[in-house]
Amino acid sequence: MTDAAHSPVPVSEEAPIAVITGASSGIGAATARRLAAAGFRVVLTARRAERIQALADELPGARAYPLDVTDRAAVDAFAASLPSVRVLVNNAGGALGADPVATGDPADWRAMYEVNVLGVLNVTQALLPALTASGDGTVVVLSSTAGHGTYEGGGGYVAAKHGAHVLAETLRLELCGQPVRVIEIAPGMVKTEEFATTRFRGDAEKAAKVYEGVAEPLTADDVADTIEWVVTRPSHVNVDLLVVRPRAQASNTKVHRER
Ligand code: 8X3
Secondary structure (H helix, E strand, C coil): CCCHHHCCCCCCCCCCEEEECCCCCHHHHHHHHHHHHCCCEEEEEECCHHHHHHHHHHCCCCEEEECCCCCHHHHHHHHHCCCCCCEEEECCCCCCCCCCCCCCCHHHHHHHHHHHHHHHHHHHHHHHHHHHHCCCEEEEEECCHHHCCCCCCCHHHHHHHHHHHHHHHHHHHHHCCCCEEEEEEEECCECCCCHHHHHCCCCHHHHHHHHCCCCCCECHHHHHHHHHHHHCCCCCCCCCEEEECCCCEEECCEECCCC
């Protein structure tokens, strides 16, 4: 990134800490870049250590911490390593398969629930004391438009993202009166290097079909832009839910494709 919005700014030792999960690629990596440029000390977590270290090396004041958000003991150890936390961006997640409910693999459903729901629960629970102690905490949950409506073949991903949505809504109610806001971002079609490829287990042809003929799917940076915006609103402003889709996508099932 070389434009003014992304040019590095010096980060002081006192700069607030923003933790980003799933920061090794896509929306997580783009968010790390944006929040670092906005003056946060970013802590990048993901399972792939080399990737987050390489990105942390690029960003002033950044730190990488290899982490599997589904491993609660590891998440607790991570939380204990942080001196303070102002912002948590729960971005780690993903889809596995696009099978009908009738034939979907329960192991896929379980894995998606683990990362998209229990992963958010683990990290949020572990960091909540520090977020509250900051006196001005922000929890961001990256759900999906799949958390607000269904589609054929959505299967376990739709179910899990509904879980993430409900977790965010419930937490907001429960924290009302405390200095922590809970923000949900629900992106629609975002073309990242890995989301669809992972969903279709490396089948590049199937992955490409997701975006076929769509003039401009959202980019990871489009979503990171919304995350930067919600996080940098004044503390009393809570953007409960932000749904963002490309112009060519009017709903989960209505997408304009140019032939
Ligand atoms: C991704 C959106 O439409 O692939 O979270 O479920 S969709």
